[in-house]
Amino acid sequence: MQRCDLIVIGAGPAGLSAAVEAARQGMRVTVYDENARPGGQLFKQIHKFFGSREHKAKIRGIRIGEELLQEASAAGVQVELDAVVTGIFADKEVTVRQGERMLRRKADTLIIATGASENMTSFENWTLPGVIGAGAAQTMMNLHGVRPGEKILMLGSGNVGLVVGFQLLQAGCQVVAVADALPGIGGYGVHAAKLARCGVPFYTAHTIVRAEGVERVTGAVIGAIDQNWHIVPDSEKHFDVDTICLAVGLSPMSRLCGLAGCVMEDNPQKAGLVPVVDALGETSVPGIFAAGDVSGIEEASSAMIEGRIAGLAAAHRMGFMASSALDARLAELTGALASLRAGMFAPGSKGKVFTHTAEGCALSASLLRRGFVADEEIDRYPGVTRARGVHPVLECTQNIPCNPCADACPRQCITVGADGGTITALPVFDAARGCTGCGLCVAACSGQAIFLVDEEAGEITLPYEFLPLPQKGEQGMALGRDGQPVCPAEVVAVRTSAAFDKTNLLTIRVPAEYAGRARFYRKER
Amino acid sequence: MRINEHPVLGGYPKGEAVAFTFDGARLSGYAGEPVAMALKAAGVFIHRYTRKNHSPRGIFCAIGRCTDCVMIVNGRPNVRTCITPLAADMDVRTQYGMGAKHAAL
Ligand code: FES
Numbered sequence: 001m002q003r004c005d006l007i008v009i010g011a012g013p014a015g016l017s018a019a020v021e022a023a024r025q026g027m028r029v030t031v032y033d034e035n036a037r038p039g040g041q042l043f044k045q046i047h048k049f050f051g052s053r054e055h056k057a058k059i060r061g062i063r064i065g066e067e068l069l070q071e072a073s074a075a076g077v078q079v080e081l082d083a084v085v086t087g088i089f090a091d092k093e094v095t096v097r098q099g100e101r102m103l104r105r106k107a108d109t110l111i112i113a114t115g116a117s118e119n120m121t122s123f124e125n126w127t128l129p130g131v132i133g134a135g136a137a138q139t140m141m142n143l144h145g146v147r148p149g150e151k152i153l154m155l156g157s158g159n160v161g162l163v164v165g166f167q168l169l170q171a172g173c174q175v176v177a178v179a180d181a182l183p184g185i186g187g188y189g190v191h192a193a194k195l196a197r198c199g200v201p202f203y204t205a206h207t208i209v210r211a212e213g214v215e216r217v218t219g220a221v222i223g224a225i226d227q228n229w230h231i232v233p234d235s236e237k238h239f240d241v242d243t244i245c246l247a248v249g250l251s252p253m254s255r256l257c258g259l260a261g262c263v264m265e266d267n268p269q270k271a272g273l274v275p276v277v278d279a280l281g282e283t284s285v286p287g288i289f290a291a292g293d294v295s296g297i298e299e300a301s302s303a304m305i306e307g308r309i310a311g312l313a314a315a316h317r318m319g320f321m322a323s324s325a326l327d328a329r330l331a332e333l334t335g336a337l338a339s340l341r342a343g344m345f346a347p348g349s350k351g352k353v354f355t356h357t358a359e360g361c362a363l364s365a366s367l368l369r370r371g372f373v374a375d376e377e378i379d380r381y382p383g384v385t386r387a388r389g390v391h392p393v394l395e396c397t398q399n400i401p402c403n404p405c406a407d408a409c410p411r412q413c414i415t416v417g418a419d420g421g422t423i424t425a426l427p428v429f430d431a432a433r434g435c436t437g438c439g440l441c442v443a444a445c446s447g448q449a450i451f452l453v454d455e456e457a458g459e460i461t462l463p464y465e466f467l468p469l470p471q472k473g474e475q476g477m478a479l480g481r482d483g484q485p486v487c488p489a490e491v492v493a494v495r496t497s498a499a500f501d502k503t504n505l506l507t508i509r510v511p512a513e514y515a516g517r518a519r520f521y522r523k524e525r
Numbered sequence: 526m527r528i529n530e531h532p533v534l535g536g537y538p539k540g541e542a543v544a545f546t547f548d549g550a551r552l553s554g555y556a557g558e559p560v561a562m563a564l565k566a567a568g569v570f571i572h573r574y575t576r577k578n579h580s581p582r583g584i585f586c587a588i589g590r591c592t593d594c595v596m597i598v599n600g601r602p603n604v605r606t607c608i609t610p611l612a613a614d615m616d617v618r619t620q621y622g623m624g625a626k627h628a629a630l
Contacts, residue, residue, distance in 0.1 A: 035588070036608065046533045060533070117590065127593075129570040129583025136587035139607075144562040145528045145537035171528050215581050216570045467532045502533045 004028040004078075006314050007094060007107040009085045009256060012040020013300045014292025015113030016068045016077075017307030018314070022111075023075035025315035030105070031072075032083040032096055038072075039065040040115055042300060044138035046170075047163055048446040048501070050188075050402040052423050054336050055301045058404035058444045060501065062142075064300075088260040092287060109287045109314040112257055112275075113307060116250040116293035121155070124210035130217025134164040134247035141171040149243025153220045154178040155208055157371075159299075161247030162191035168245070169198055170465060176239045179203040179222045181229070184368040188345065189398045190447025196371035197520040199483030204369050209236055211244055220244050250297045257294065261285055269350050270296030279334070280313035281306055289314060298340075298347060305337045343399040343424035357381075358399050359426055372481040373397055375517055383427045390437040390454040390461075392429055395519075396447065399424040408444035411436065437461070443500035451519060452505075458512040459492065462519060464504045469494060470523060478510045478518035487514045489521055526566045543613035560606040560617055561587065561594050572596050572606060576622030596620050 006022050008015045011033035023029045037043065045061025056064050072079060083098040092110050096103040118133045125131075130149065134156070137148040152173050154165045157180035165175050178195065183205045185192045192202065205225055212219035224235035250271060257275040258264055262283035266273050274295050281289040289310040292303035309330065316326040341347060344354050356362055361381055366374040373395065378384050383394025392414065394405065403416035403423040413433045417425035429435075435452075442450045442463050452461035460478075470476065470491045478489035493507035510518045530536060540556035547569055554563025561572070561584050571581040572594045585593040589608035597618040598604040602625075606617070618625060 127580060127582060129581055132584060133586050136584060139587040140562065141528060142534065144558055146562045146566050147526045147528055170532050465532045467530055
């Protein structure tokens with residue numbers, strides 16, 4: 001039987017990160033993945049990541065995936081694809097089905113990084129062709145260049161629903177609405193705001209009643225729900241759609257951990273049945289580790305750090321790494337993980353109801369229900385200021401772990417969590433440092449929540465990631481945060497740059513009195 | 526249904542253009558892309574009908590997990606088309622229950 005020092009199951013962000021760290025310490029590492037391509041979901045994630053520089057913030061998932069694959073090959077990691085691990089037996093022996101063959105493999109340590117699977121929900125006609133998972137939509141449009149549909153209803157307003165909804169717009173689809181059974185939008189407000197300003201309506205406290213169609217989806221009906229989860233009579237709304245996209249949560253794919261004999265727990269904070277692990281990711285079975293979504297649903301950024309920790313711990317366990325060296329790396333990595341696990345959306349905040357930010361600003365009720373901060377609410381946030389000349393308006397209204405804006409500004413105009421504060425603080429602009437209007441913060445903001453505004457000139461620079469790119473001199477319509485027309489607008493500049501990484505900066509001019517409201521642009525008047 | 530140019534991704538790496546058949550009709554796609562993608566781009570949505578209720582199924586997960594997209598490919602039933610790469614002259618057929626149309630009747 002073939003042996004190696006470490007077998008990693010799953011070549012997603014956690015598994016690859018684990019493999020890279022362990023191989024760098026000298027371990028012989030083999031990674032098995034059931035898919036034809038490595039990288040897990042990273043190659044479908046075309047948006048810029050949150051976090052700070054150490055978490056690869058403002059870098060798109062696809063590029064992080066490429067980087068990880070390069071690191072893995074440089075470190076000598078062996079990646080076996082189309083290889084399904086079907087069983088884990090005593091003494092860390094695994095069986096692998098690769099094509100028509102069944103292989104038996106053995107290692108001294110195992111890291112299980114099998115990720116998550118999508119939850120589904122059933123309703124009348126839910127099996128019709130045209131009802132798809134959000135992951136399927138991402139696979140079709142971002143990997144294969146095929147639009148999942150033309151007119152789409154998104155079910156679920158967690159980050160997956162919001163991010164995929166925006167990607168659908170980028171792929172040229174029409175998103176007719178985002179519906180969520182919960183009374184409030186589940187994902188980051190900034191993700192919702194991107195959709196809202198493009199005119200996508202949100203229906204919170206609404207659920208799907210049925211899909212319409214005989215051979216395929218031709219429509220969808222949603223209805224409002226009351227506190228007892230009953231459909232409110234006469235509240236049904238019909239949409240003409242060809243596709244219904246389900247983004248109703250993820251569950252850890254932890255079956256292999258159970259097979260391996262790890263002690264499991266059903267933990268709602270981790271979104272399901274997960275192995276019990278210690279701070280290094282080690283399960284109750286010595287030498288078997290779990291990392292990433294399999295041990296609790298989080299973002300890919302946290303999965304990569306958990307993977308690195310587990311890889312190092314495995315190396316240390318087998319004597320490839322001294323305790324002092326491990327401790328030094330752990331200090332850095334656990335710090336990075338802790339900073340990602342802070343704020344209103346942290347795993348530990350699940351179930352808590354926030355009414356104010358940590359700074360004491362009341363949260364936007366409109367953002368939670370309709371996906372955009374109302375005009376009369378926006379001034380209460382510290383990043384939203386008026387100044388002479390061009391300056392950034394930071395429409396960041398929730399405590400999420402993210403600070404690329406502060407990092408991007410060459411003149412240090414923007415601060416996130418001054419004096420060693422956390423990266424979940426709301427950003428603040430210091431006019432005294434003199435904004436040059438370079439736009440790096442606009443392009444760096446993963447939530448596309450920064451605008452350069454010159455109130456007197458009536459000029460607004462906004463992030464724009466759609467095609468066709470508007471042309472300088474073009475006349476169109478400025479849209480508000482709610483996606484509704486505000487006033488006519490002229491495109492006065494279009495900036496693209498390698499440093500912006502595909503986030504184009506569009507500058508529009510509007511009558512000065514609308515400078516505080518115009519936040520998007522559409523060509524048709 | 527094809528995205529010609531994407532604002533972030535630009536173009537998509539594609540294999541050679543190839544012809545294949547769907548229920549006898551000639552369609553085209555790109556070698557190496559999943560059969561299901563070539564079908565979708567050609568406007569085909571129904572991959573199979575269930576055995577008992579004869580209800581239609583199409584792509585659902587697109588990653589080989591749900592088996593909704595299985596079809597008869599080169600005479601072999603139950604092939605998950607969302608993870609099967611397209612090749613020139615493939616013979617792809619709608620699956621009825623567990624096999625070809627006559628088998629279900
Ligand atoms: S669509 Fe689920 S297996 Fe192909």
